[in-house]
Amino acid sequence: MAKRPQTLDAFFAPPPAKRARVEASVTSHEDQPDGAQKDASSHYTYPFALPHLPPAICETLNFAPATEGRVINDQPDLDLVYFEPYIPKDIQRELFEFLRRELFFYRVKYSIKRGPTETQINTPRFTTVFGVDVTSRFDDDGRVVDATMGGPVPKSTYKCDPRPIPQCVDLLRTLTENATGCKFNFALVNYYSSGNDSISYHSDDEKFLGPEPAIASFTLGAKRDFLMKHKPTPENHSSETKPLKLPLASGDMILMKGLTQSRWLHSIPKRKGGEADKGRINITFRRAMVKAGTENYYRYNVGDGEVYQWDESRREMRPWAGVAGQRSYSSASVPA
Ligand SMILES: O=C(O)CCC(=O)C(=O)O
Numbered sequence: 296m297a298k299r300p301q302t303l304d305a306f307f308a309p310p311p312a313k314r315a316r317v318e319a320s321v322t323s324h325e326d327q328p329d330g331a332q333k334d335a336s337s338h339y340t341y342p343f344a345l346p347h348l349p350p351a352i353c354e355t356l357n358f359a360p361a362t363e364g365r366v367i368n369d370q371p372d373l374d375l376v377y378f379e380p381y382i383p384k385d386i387q388r389e390l391f392e393f394l395r396r397e398l399f400f401y402r403v404k405y406s407i408k409r410g411p412t413e414t415q416i417n418t419p420r421f422t423t424v425f426g427v428d429v430t431s432r433f434d435d436d437g438r439v440v441d442a443t444m445g446g447p448v449p450k451s452t453y454k455c456d457p458r459p460i461p462q463c464v465d466l467l468r469t470l471t472e473n474a475t476g477c478k479f480n481f482a483l484v485n486y487y488s489s490g491n492d493s494i495s496y497h498s499d500d501e502k503f504l505g506p507e508p509a510i511a512s513f514t515l516g517a518k519r520d521f522l523m524k525h526k527p528t529p530e531n532h533s534s535e536t537k538p539l540k541l542p543l544a545s546g547d548m549i550l551m552k553g554l555t556q557s558r559w560l561h562s563i564p565k566r567k568g569g570e571a572d573k574g575r576i577n578i579t580f581r582r583a584m585v586k587a588g589t590e591n592y593y594r595y596n597v598g599d600g601e602v603y604q605w606d607e608s609r610r611e612m613r614p615w616a617g618v619a620g621q622r623s624y625s626s627a628s629v630p631a
Pocket residue numbers: 483485494499512521561562563577579
């Protein structure tokens with residue numbers, strides 16, 4: 296949650312003066328392990344290294360938010376700030392293409408048990424996730440350590456292998472923290488490859504995010520409708536509310552906060568035709584407060600299936616050509 300008070304003024308204010316200017320230059324690489332790729336983020340959990348953003352994109356990102364946020368709170372329990380766009384126009388396309396081309400993705404399958412019946416779920420979009428909850432952090436060698444003492448966390452602490460947020464996503468996270476006053480330790484990335492990819496009605500009000508979580512949600516690429524509707528309540532509040540349709544376009548950001556997650560549902564429905572087939576990336580920044588959040592996010596956004604990567608010649612996500620079932624540690628050392 297936000298450390299600073301979140302006033303309307305804060306969201307209407309001109310781009311904050313305190314915004315950290317993030318240098319376009321890349322860090323020195325003298326201390327990179329042998330074989331590590333220069334100007335790239337690598338980690339033993341990554342199937343392959345992720346290049347840093349080109350300096351021109353970093354420089355222009357310093358001009359975000361490109362517009363002032365519009366507060367949408369004219370319905371019960373609804374608390375949104377909508378930036379149309381947040382990411383400057385000049386870099387929307389390049390940033391979209393960069394992230395689609397460079398990130399690794401998953402098509403997660405899992406089963407849920409409702410009573411005696413087990414149902415197989417095929418997540419209808421590509422996903423990937425980076426981050427660790429507030430109880431832990433990554434040290435300079437990429438090891439997961441205790442957030443306060445900095446000591447190693449026992450291997451058994453997490454079933455999953457938390458992944459640090461790579462530079463190419465982390466820059467947007469820090470800029471968004473500075474502009475909103477909210478803190479984020481997770482980046483969840485969705486890729487909707489066509490109108491057939493979707494996310495059904497849900498709310499992100501898991502206990503592990505704490506009360507009234509703030510979630511910043513970015514769109515890059517194709518425009519897709521974002522639908523919202525109030526949850527049914529005993530008092531039938533929902534009858535006093537009307538559903539919302541926000542046609543999220545490339546560069547837009549919607550900040551959901553306050554009671555939005557506990558009282559409203561949101562979705563990206565399937566669509567036929569239109570620009571959906573050009574592909575859309577969604578990045579949500581969130582703040583997980585406990586270890587259960589980390590376990591949940593990796594289970595449902597990485598899972599244990601194969602890695603996908605964008606194939607520029609076929610113009611589609613393809614299973615990654617790396618060795619199946621074996622991670623490539625070539626550019627990063629495995630912490631002991
Ligand atoms: O793609 C979007 O805009 C929404 C994604 C979302 O709701 C989620 O990942 O929880």
